[in-house]
Amino acid sequence: MSRPLWVAGLTAGLTFLYFLLTTAILIWGERRVVARMQSRLGPNRVGPLGALQTLVDGLKMFFKEDVTPAMVKQPIFTVAPLVGVVAGLLSTAVIPIGGEVTLGGETFTLQVADLGVGVLWFLAMGSIHVYSVFLAGWASSSPYPLLGGVRSSAQMISYEIAQGLAVASVFIYAGSLRVSDIVAAQSGEGLLPGLPGWFAIPLLPAFAVFVVGMVAEAGRPPFDLAEAEGELVGGFHTEYSGLRFGMFMLAEFMAVVIQSAMVVTLFLGGPSGPTFGLPAPIAAVMPTVWFTLKTLLFIFLFILLRGALPRTRYDRLMALGWKLLIPVGLVWALATAALVLVREDGGLSTTARLGLAAGAVVVAVLGLATGRGGRDAATIGRAVSTAVRPTAPAATDEPDPAEVAR
Amino acid sequence: MSDTTLHGTEAAEAADRATSADDPTLAALRAGLEGESELFVEGADWESVADAVRDETLIVNMGPQHPSTHGVLRLVLELDGETVTNLTPIIGYLHTGIEKSAEYRNWVQGTTFFTRMDYLSPLFNELAYCLGVERLLGVEAPPRAQAVRVILTEFNRIASHLVWLATGGMELGSTTVMTYGFREREHILDLFESQSGLRMNHAYIRPGGLANQVTDDFVARAEALLRRLPEKIGEFEDLLTENPIWNDRLRGVGVIDVERALALGVTGPLLRAAGLGHDLRRTDPYCGIEQYDFDVPTDTAGDSYARYTVRIEEMRQSMRIIRQALDTLPSGPVMVADRRIAMPSQQQLGADGMGNDPAYIRHIMGESMEALINHFKLSTEGFTVPAGQVYSAVESPRGELGYAITSIGSNKPWRVHVREPSFVNLQAAREMTRGHQVADVIAVVASIDPVMGGVDR
Numbered sequence: 001m002s003r004p005l006w007v008a009g010l011t012a013g014l015t016f017l018y019f020l021l022t023t024a025i026l027i028w029g030e031r032r033v034v035a036r037m038q039s040r041l042g043p044n045r046v047g048p049l050g051a052l053q054t055l056v057d058g059l060k061m062f063f064k065e066d067v068t069p070a071m072v073k074q075p076i077f078t079v080a081p082l083v084g085v086v087a088g089l090l091s092t093a094v095i096p097i098g099g100e101v102t103l104g105g106e107t108f109t110l111q112v113a114d115l116g117v118g119v120l121w122f123l124a125m126g127s128i129h130v131y132s133v134f135l136a137g138w139a140s141s142s143p144y145p146l147l148g149g150v151r152s153s154a155q156m157i158s159y160e161i162a163q164g165l166a167v168a169s170v171f172i173y174a175g176s177l178r179v180s181d182i183v184a185a186q187s188g189e190g191l192l193p194g195l196p197g198w199f200a201i202p203l204l205p206a207f208a209v210f211v212v213g214m215v216a217e218a219g220r221p222p223f224d225l226a227e228a229e230g231e232l233v234g235g236f237h238t239e240y241s242g243l244r245f246g247m248f249m250l251a252e253f254m255a256v257v258i259q260s261a262m263v264v265t266l267f268l269g270g271p272s273g274p275t276f277g278l279p280a281p282i283a284a285v286m287p288t289v290w291f292t293l294k295t296l297l298f299i300f301l302f303i304l305l306r307g308a309l310p311r312t313r314y315d316r317l318m319a320l321g322w323k324l325l326i327p328v329g330l331v332w333a334l335a336t337a338a339l340v341l342v343r344e345d346g347g348l349s350t351t352a353r354l355g356l357a358a359g360a361v362v363v364a365v366l367g368l369a370t371g372r373g374g375r376d377a378a379t380i381g382r383a384v385s386t387a388v389r390p391t392a393p394a395a396t397d398e399p400d401p402a403e404v405a406r
Numbered sequence: 407m408s409d410t411t412l413h414g415t416e417a418a419e420a421a422d423r424a425t426s427a428d429d430p431t432l433a434a435l436r437a438g439l440e441g442e443s444e445l446f447v448e449g450a451d452w453e454s455v456a457d458a459v460r461d462e463t464l465i466v467n468m469g470p471q472h473p474s475t476h477g478v479l480r481l482v483l484e485l486d487g488e489t490v491t492n493l494t495p496i497i498g499y500l501h502t503g504i505e506k507s508a509e510y511r512n513w514v515q516g517t518t519f520f521t522r523m524d525y526l527s528p529l530f531n532e533l534a535y536c537l538g539v540e541r542l543l544g545v546e547a548p549p550r551a552q553a554v555r556v557i558l559t560e561f562n563r564i565a566s567h568l569v570w571l572a573t574g575g576m577e578l579g580s581t582t583v584m585t586y587g588f589r590e591r592e593h594i595l596d597l598f599e600s601q602s603g604l605r606m607n608h609a610y611i612r613p614g615g616l617a618n619q620v621t622d623d624f625v626a627r628a629e630a631l632l633r634r635l636p637e638k639i640g641e642f643e644d645l646l647t648e649n650p651i652w653n654d655r656l657r658g659v660g661v662i663d664v665e666r667a668l669a670l671g672v673t674g675p676l677l678r679a680a681g682l683g684h685d686l687r688r689t690d691p692y693c694g695i696e697q698y699d700f701d702v703p704t705d706t707a708g709d710s711y712a713r714y715t716v717r718i719e720e721m722r723q724s725m726r727i728i729r730q731a732l733d734t735l736p737s738g739p740v741m742v743a744d745r746r747i748a749m750p751s752q753q754q755l756g757a758d759g760m761g762n763d764p765a766y767i768r769h770i771m772g773e774s775m776e777a778l779i780n781h782f783k784l785s786t787e788g789f790t791v792p793a794g795q796v797y798s799a800v801e802s803p804r805g806e807l808g809y810a811i812t813s814i815g816s817n818k819p820w821r822v823h824v825r826e827p828s829f830v831n832l833q834a835a836r837e838m839t840r841g842h843q844v845a846d847v848i849a850v851v852a853s854i855d856p857v858m859g860g861v862d863r
Contacts, residue, residue: 034582038582038586040585143464143466147844222579306581307582308645310578310579310580310583310655311579311580311651311655312651313654313655313845313846314488315488316654
């Protein structure tokens with residue numbers, strides 16, 4: 001890596017800004033979309049469509065009184081929220097947010113660090129984030145945070161295993177842990193001509209495991225058990241207030257963005273996408289646009305889930321992780337390894353590969369159609385569609401109040 | 407259903423007996439109050455529980471300030487990990503003294519008090535109280551008032567179940583269900599407001615009938631609601647009924663069988679979900695509700711999910727009753743003709759937004775001294791009720807809501823004791839949560855649907 005310092009600085013600055021801005025958009029978008037699903041208005045005062053509400057809320061967090069209860073264990077109580085935010089920000093380092101850019105005679109990729117162990121870096125930072133939650137729960141010296149902390153560390157560790165196995169399929173298939181290699185491996189054509197070579201298609205089960213895992217890993221509804229406000233008041237951040245509470249919220253929302261960005265990078269080709277033969281300066285931005293669109297798609301999925309579903313119970317969540325996701329991830333990692341071995345031995349013909357893929361699809365469809373999974377997926381789909389159905393303006397068929405007064 | 411009517415002298419004797427010093431409890435109480443011995447009134451359950459348990463047990467004090475305890479219910483949980491080994495509900499944080507206060511107000515004012523107890527089903531409180539007073543008075547409300555009472559209370563049942571669905575959904579993490587439930591309830595409250603002037607705590611049902619005649623557009627409004635609600639209740643079903651998470655959270659959670667439910671005095675949807683189709687609208691009908699055709703939904707599972715399906719179906723059955731009552735709504739007055747009970751003015755909403763009745767004012771101010779005297783007596787003293795005791799009960803959204811009213815022949819109730827279904831049902835919580843997880847405590851308490859205003863009174 002022989003990049004000039006200004007290039008490294010620029011890339012780091014851009015990545016930092018990019019993820020902070022996307023997080024701000026997520027928070028605003030979530031409040032707008034969920035409000036829409038719940039026939040409310042949502043924030044609409046500050047800025048166009050209330051888009052600057054996040055900024056104002058952030059400022060408010062800054063100036064609020066930061067209460068530190070007397071019985072907490074210092075300095076862990078103070079450090080815990082910092083750990084979460086820092087771990088989140090650090091994990092963005094390996095995610096390429098755009099393609100190659102030529103600026104001032106230098107050609108570089110919009111990625112802070114293309115580490116040889118890139119994917120592992122992402123998983124490691126996720127593990128460190130668990131410390132933030134767990135230490136916050138423990139240092140608060142209070143039952144609710146403690147329960148929340150214990151729950152979430154168990155949850156995150158379990159789902160990290162599932163996610164790790166899904167990621168294992170990816171790097172076995174791509175043959176590299178380096179993120180740029182994984183993105184490059186997805187740039188070609190897919191199994192069928194015309195389809196993109198995204199890993200989501202050949203590695204569909206791993207993709208599914210990763211997507212479910214990322215909802216749990218980000219601690220978002222319906223898997224937001226760590227902070228189940230219905231049961232544990234605020235979970236691990238019950239005793240926090242002011243800026244430190246704000247940092248937890250930032251870390252949580254950033255986790256959503258990062259997980260979405262990571263699933264795009266690993267399974268949906270990252271920043272790759274057609275440039276439509278546009279002139280150079282615009283074509284250079286197109287990868288970032290594609291990357292953003294794909295990421296927003298997943299962010300939108302997170303928001304829809306939150307609007308439509310109740311919260312799962314802790315033991316069901318663990319059962320889902322250990323009894324379904326981890327076995328599926330494990331089996332698929334082994335199957336991928338077997339496929340790769342076959343490929344190295346000369347490979348299968350295109351027909352055989354197609355046949356295998358078709359067989360896998362049939363098995364998956366059959367499984368979904370007959371098993372409980374399919375029914376569940378269908379009902380969740382119906383719940384989402386009910387919630388997003390546009391609601392007629394209220395009280396259209398009510399008598400006119402003025403008339404009633406007469 | 408006991409309906410014992412004592413006569414004046416007997417009731418007075420009963421009163422004397424109760425206040426005489428022979429009663430050991432009363433004597434002790436009086437001694438305590440006069441400082442002869444110390445009287446401890448304590449709620450030190452926390453300390454005794456904390457000392458009694460093993461070290462590994464985690465004691466969690468859930469409430470009274472907690473987002474999921476329906477207001478100010480306090481639950482002391484003993485946890486072994488995430489498993490609940492014991493649950494102690496502690497109540498009293500919303501004690502209002504309504505029952506006692508009612509003894510110092512006249513009979514009509516009682517309506518204003520009792521409507522504030524179970525604030526999610528105010529009309530049922532008014533109805534049960536007024537039915538009792540009417541029985542003591544020996545009068546019966548006119549047919550139109552009876553039908554309107556049925557229509558409004560059944561709408562109230564739907565509104566109450568909607569709030570239950572909304573808060574229950576919220577507590578289980580589904581915020582969308584919360585807004586949907588409250589959204590539909592607002593439309594029902596619009597109807598109540600159009601008739602009584604108040605969205606809650608209406609004091610609309612009065613001894614002898616209703617406070618005022620329903621408006622001309624009452625039927626149109628009610629029908630608009632009936633057109634709107636089925637689709638919206640269908641939305642809840644789409645969101646929840648087959649939702650795997652909702653099923654996981656509720657099925658097999660908080661099971662209670664008929665036998666235990668009866669032993670604990672549990673009534674309402676909890677009892678019907680356990681399998682016994684006991685409904686006072688069937689077994690002890692009031693306000694002519696027996697003339698309408700409706701089903702009493704039951705289930706056999708006895709778990710929280712069965713309570714959900716039973717309540718959803720109850721909303722549909724309530725709409726059936728309302729539909730029939732609207733179709734056969736009789737015309738006529740909504741208050742008994744007896745001018746010693748009913749305020750004779752028929753106030754109409756004036757241009758200034760206030761109720762007024764110019765013809766009546768002309769009558770009492772310019773024409774009849776006797777009418778003015780009657781008006782004055784009714785407004786200040788109210789009417790007297792013959793001495794006696796009565797128990798009148800209605801099927802509230804939470805179960806049997808009963809009013810045991812004692813009169814000694816004065817213009818005030820001597821005692822009104824309320825059998826509150828929230829209070830009775832809540833004692834099943836311990837049994838229903840033991841061995842479950844913390845998250846299930848929320849589901850169970852939500853499925854009991856206690857209203858703390860009713861529990862504490």
